[in-house]
Amino acid sequence: QVQLVQSGAEMKGPGSSVKVSCKASGDSFSNFAISWVRQAPGQGLQWMGGFIPRFGTATYAQTFEDRLTISADASTATTFLELSSLRSEDTAVYFCARAQNQVVNGEQFFFSYMDIWGKGTTVTVS
Amino acid sequence: QSVLTQPPSVSGAPGQRITISCTGSSSNIGAGYDVHWYQQLPGTAPKVLIYSNTNRPSGVPDRFSGSKSGTSASLTITGLQAEDEADYYCQSYDSSLGSSYVFGTGTKVTVL
Numbered sequence: 001q002v003q004l005v006q007s008g009a010e011m012k013g014p015g016s017s018v019k020v021s022c023k024a025s026g027d028s029f030s031n032f033a034i035s036w037v038r039q040a041p042g043q044g045l046q047w048m049g050g051f052i053p054r055f056g057t058a059t060y061a062q063t064f065e066d067r068l069t070i071s072a073d074a075s076t077a078t079t080f081l082e083l084s085s086l087r088s089e090d091t092a093v094y095f096c097a098r099a100q101n102q103v104v105n106g107e108q109f110f111f112s113y114m115d116i117w118g119k120g121t122t123v124t125v126s
Numbered sequence: 127q128s129v130l131t132q133p134p135s136v137s138g139a140p141g142q143r144i145t146i147s148c149t150g151s152s153s154n155i156g157a158g159y160d161v162h163w164y165q166q167l168p169g170t171a172p173k174v175l176i177y178s179n180t181n182r183p184s185g186v187p188d189r190f191s192g193s194k195s196g197t198s199a200s201l202t203i204t205g206l207q208a209e210d211e212a213d214y215y216c217q218s219y220d221s222s223l224g225s226s227y228v229f230g231t232g233t234k235v236t237v238l
Contacts, residue, residue: 037172044128044215062226115177120171
């Protein structure tokens with residue numbers, strides 16, 4: 001059974017960067033993609049982007065593409081989310097999750113839905 | 127701003143049936159993209175309840191069911207139980223936002 005273990009809570013100042021890690025175990029790292037989702041206090045879920053280890057490629061939501069980097073280290077089965085130019089609105093819990101790949105009507109969705117989640121990493125910008 | 131709209135809250139007595147709607151548009155649900163549903167208990171990570179409109183992962187009770195029609199989808203809980211009190215989110219894909227995965231606004235279910 002795949003498990004995702006995330007790094008600990010972070011407190012950062014405005015304008016700085018944060019890097020959160022997500023270590024996978026229980027399955028071959030190249031067999032699945034990882035999505036990153038965040039949740040601000042009292043708010044809903046927001047998909048930020050994801051990484052496909054099989055191809056070594058990242059995909060970003062348009063909202064974040066100018067300050068978000070998602071990467072991975074295959075040797076440790078770890079995926080990283082790095083968000084720069086932090087502002088108070090980035091205070092949130094950041095989740096990594098295993099994303100299921102689906103082909104629907106000939107179109108491929110690498111991050112179709114998320115079936116296994118990490119416990120979340122709290123990032124506070126203050 | 128989410129492109130998938132859910133009612134902020136739904137409530138019901140134990141044993142009742144409730145339905146949570148997820149309203150989208152022609153660039154997401156109406157375009158034929160699958161809808162998935164998640165349950166989030168307080169202080170925990172979300173858990174997938176329904177994937178690809180109607181499918182339940184192993185271990186999810188059959189009192190949870192999903193449907194989709196036109197530009198909307200629904201999650202129905204039949205035989206509501208106290209442990210179902212949680213936040214629920216729909217999720218789909220939207221082709222109008224630079225190709226992105228989107229969540230609904232979320233619905234708080236209260237068991238009376």
